[in-house]
Amino acid sequence: RYVLKPASATTRDTTLLNPKARKGILRDSAIVTATFFTHNFMRMVEESFHLAQLGHTDRWQPVISAVSGLWSAWDANALVVGEHVAWWISLGVVVAFLPYFPYSKHIHLFIVPFNFGLKPERKSIGQLSYINLDDQSIERFGAARMKDLGWEQIMDSYACIQCFRCQDACPAYNTGKILSPAALEINKRYHLKDGTTDVPMLDLISEEAVWACTSCGACVDICPVGNEPMRDILDIRRNLTLMESNFPKQLETAFKGMERNQNPWNVSQGDRMKWAEGMNVPTIEQNGEPEILWWVGCAPATDARAQKTARAFAKILNTAGVNYAVLGQNEACTGDSARRAGREDIFFGLASQNVEILNEVAPKRIVTTCPHCLHTIKNEYPAFGGNYQVIHHTQLINELVGSGKISMNLDGDNMKVTFHDPCYLGRHNKITDPPRNDLKSAGMEVVEMPRSGAKSFCCGAGGAQMWKEEEAGSGRVNEARFSEAKATGADTVAVGCPFCMSMMTDASKADGNPMQVKDVAELVAERLK
Numbered sequence: 001r002y003v004l005k006p007a008s009a010t011t012r013d014t015t016l017l018n019p020k021a022r023k024g025i026l027r028d029s030a031i032v033t034a035t036f037f038t039h040n041f042m043r044m045v046e047e048s049f050h051l052a053q054l055g056h057t058d059r060w061q062p063v064i065s066a067v068s069g070l071w072s073a074w075d076a077n078a079l080v081v082g083e084h085v086a087w088w089i090s091l092g093v094v095v096a097f098l099p100y101f102p103y104s105k106h107i108h109l110f111i112v113p114f115n116f117g118l119k120p121e122r123k124s125i126g127q128l129s130y131i132n133l134d135d136q137s138i139e140r141f142g143a144a145r146m147k148d149l150g151w152e153q154i155m156d157s158y159a160c161i162q163c164f165r166c167q168d169a170c171p172a173y174n175t176g177k178i179l180s181p182a183a184l185e186i187n188k189r190y191h192l193k194d195g196t197t198d199v200p201m202l203d204l205i206s207e208e209a210v211w212a213c214t215s216c217g218a219c220v221d222i223c224p225v226g227n228e229p230m231r232d233i234l235d236i237r238r239n240l241t242l243m244e245s246n247f248p249k250q251l252e253t254a255f256k257g258m259e260r261n262q263n264p265w266n267v268s269q270g271d272r273m274k275w276a277e278g279m280n281v282p283t284i285e286q287n288g289e290p291e292i293l294w295w296v297g298c299a300p301a302t303d304a305r306a307q308k309t310a311r312a313f314a315k316i317l318n319t320a321g322v323n324y325a326v327l328g329q330n331e332a333c334t335g336d337s338a339r340r341a342g343r344e345d346i347f348f349g350l351a352s353q354n355v356e357i358l359n360e361v362a363p364k365r366i367v368t369t370c371p372h373c374l375h376t377i378k379n380e381y382p383a384f385g386g387n388y389q390v391i392h393h394t395q396l397i398n399e400l401v402g403s404g405k406i407s408m409n410l411d412g413d414n415m416k417v418t419f420h421d422p423c424y425l426g427r428h429n430k431i432t433d434p435p436r437n438d439l440k441s442a443g444m445e446v447v448e449m450p451r452s453g454a455k456s457f458c459c460g461a462g463g464a465q466m467w468k469e470e471e472a473g474s475g476r477v478n479e480a481r482f483s484e485a486k487a488t489g490a491d492t493v494a495v496g497c498p499f500c501m502s503m504m505t506d507a508s509k510a511d512g513n514p515m516q517v518k519d520v521a522e523l524v525a526e527r528l529k
Contacts, residue, residue, distance in 0.1 A: 010025070011167060011180045011182065012180075014178050015209075016178070016183060016206050017187065021189075021190050024190070025162055028104045028162075031104065032097070035094065035097045040090075042093075046087045047064050048064045048065075048067040048071065049071060050083055051064060052071040053076065053079045108161050108225060111155060111158040112226075114159075115156065115158075115225055115227070116226045118155075119152055119226060122379075125220045125221060125230075125427070125428055126217050127379045127380055128380065129150075131348070133348040141239060141242040141243055141344060142237065142240070142241075142342065143235040143236055143238070144200065144243065145199060145201060146188060146191060146201060147197040148201075148235070148239070149235065153231060154188070154192070156227040157185050159226065159227055160182075160225065161224070161225060162186055163182075164180075164182045165182075166185075166218070166219035166223055166227070167180045167183070169219060169455075171460065171480070172473070174457075174477075174480065175475040175477050175480050176474025177208075177471050177473040179209035179471075181229035181233075183205070184229050184232060185227055185229055187203075187205070191203075191204070201235075205232075207240070210233055211237075211471060212473075213234075214463040215230055215233075215234065215423075216427065216463070217230060218455075218457075237340075238342040238344055240342060241343050242342060242343070242344060247341065248469070251464060251467050253266065254341075254464070255338065255343060258333050258346050258350065259349075263302055263332070264298060264333060264467060265298060265302040265303060267301075269329050272302070273326075275296075275302075276314065279314050279315075279318075281326060282324070282326070283326055283327070284325045284326070284328070284330070287323070289323075290323050290363070290364075291322065291323040291324065291365070292323065292363075292366075292367050293325060293327070293364075293365070294313075294317070294325070294367050295326075295327070295331065295366050295369075296327075296331060297369055297372075297373045298333045298370075299498030299502075300313075300370070300498060303498060305498075305501060306498035306501060309369055309521050310369060312521040312522040312525035313525070316397060316406060316525055322400070324367075332350055334350065334372070334377060335349075335354075336373070336375065337466065339376075339380075340462065340464045341464035341467075351380070351384050351386075354377075355384040358381075359385065359386060365388075365390075366388050366389065367391050367392070368390065368393065369498070369519075370497060371423075371431075372424050374429065375424045375428055375429060377390050378429070392425060392429075393521055394434045394496050395434045397434070397438045397520065397521065397524055398441075401438065406524075406528060406529075408443060408524070408528065409527050410527070412443070412527065414443065415492060415523075416447055416490045416491050417446055417447070417492045417494045418447050418488045418490040419448075419493075420485060420493055420504060421452055421456035421496075422456075422495065422497035422499070423456065423462055425497065426452075426453055432454065442523055447488045447490050449484045449485060449488055450484060458477055459477065459481055459497075459504060460476065461478075461499035466499050466502070466503075476507070476510075478503035478507040479507045481504070481507065482511060490515070491515065491516065492516040493508075494519070495518070495519055495520070501517060504517045
């Protein structure tokens with residue numbers, strides 16, 4: 001940090017970081033290094049004086065024994081004085097450090113156990129707190145000032161060890177954006193050191209940085225002390241959108257679509273089943289007692305590319321003879337994008353409506369073709385009274401293969417595939433093996449990217465980024481991820497999310513690479529017997 005000055009141990013000059021912190025982090029490190037070096041060095045000197053008094057060496061302390069030889073000519077009184085002086089210096093530097101300790105970053109040594117032990121229990125790292133919009137007593141939504149944050153968010157800043165690992169994992173920072181989750185926590189801490197929480201959140205993180213977040217959760221997952229900077233950012237978005245009506249204008253189309261037609265593509269609900277034309281896909285009205293309720297999702301129902309995934313999955317279900325149904329025109333957007341963009345009002349309406357319908361249907365199990373739908377229904381709808389068993393379509397395919405209900409034609413080429421883990425599948429919901437098992441069952445060779453599983457690198461679409469332009473930086477998140485996929489030498493990038501499908505396809509086109517991008521369901525359906 002002092003000599004090599006690695007970029008990973010600090011943040012770029014363009015990042016909003018308290019000026020005191022740029023010097024303070026180095027000062028804290030220097031003080032603690034000097035304190036403990038001096039303490040240990042003087043303890044060594046003290047012991048060397050002790051050995052010199054005894055007149056012999058200790059083979060278990062070769063360095064100290066060698067140093068004791070320096071005092072061989074000293075008389076006994078001088079050796080005693082030297083031993084006592086060294087002892088007092090070693091103790092004195094520690095005592096001198098104690099008053100400074102609470103003001104330094106090293107207070108985390110005491111705070112971290114509380115940070116882990118007292119954190120609210122959540123179903124996943126991305127589960128957001130429930131806001132009852134029917135409660136007329138609520139006067140403020142989100143966080144405009146630091147004092148609006150929850151106590152656990154304040155404690156995060158004291159637990160932070162300023163290691164910058166969250167920054168290293170952040171896809172926005174990695175592609176040159178000005179967002180640094182580490183800088184946010186450090187800025188909170190330095191304002192707390194000044195004795196105030198009455199400071200605007202936009203003095204701690206810029207508005208541009210707030211909207212650069214993909215809510216991928218990498219910062220939360222990587223943090224060694226359990227900090228959650230992503231939550232601060234989403235709380236700021238809540239305040240900006242609900243209290244100030246301040247958000248990127250590109251989001252207006254998606255917001256209007258969810259409000260008027262219950263999907264961000266703004267496609268009429270009457271067209272929600274057009275993707276299934278010519279196929280046998282029963283609705284809940286046609287099959288009132290399904291074993292599986294398939295939550296198709298907005299993208300597979302309305303987006304032309306994602307519809308291919310829906311048709312492939314329907315083919316798999318029909319081939320396996322699964323007793324399933326879809327909600328059809330009764331299905332609406334889960335509200336994930338609205339919530340991650342701060343529009344709790346839209347999310348509240350959609351969630352309440354969907355839970356009412358689902359509770360009426362009372363599904364035994366729900367399968368989704370979108371990790372964002374899975375996450376929302378599984379982890380956030382329980383707060384609305386909707387408790388369901390929810391699985392991803394790759395998990396169901398894995399079950400069908402394991403039970404022998406579908407079999408594959410393995411006579412084709414041994415296709416080499418790399419799987420891109422969607423953030424809301426792998427990191428947020430810990431589902432990493434089923435997609436790979438599906439591909440292997442279809443006779444494909446799976447090669448891994450350097451960042452995979454729970455440590456996967458984001459495609460760039462989460463956190464409502466799908467509906468707006470990416471903030472300026474040195475590169476685009478999806479193109480950075482596609483470069484990793486291309487470097488594996490695979491023929492195809494397999495995905496398990498319609499957002500990832502869109503982003504990786506765009507990156508492939510921009511790169512001019514013939515590498516295919518397909519959903520796991522498409523690849524499996526192509527090899528069905």
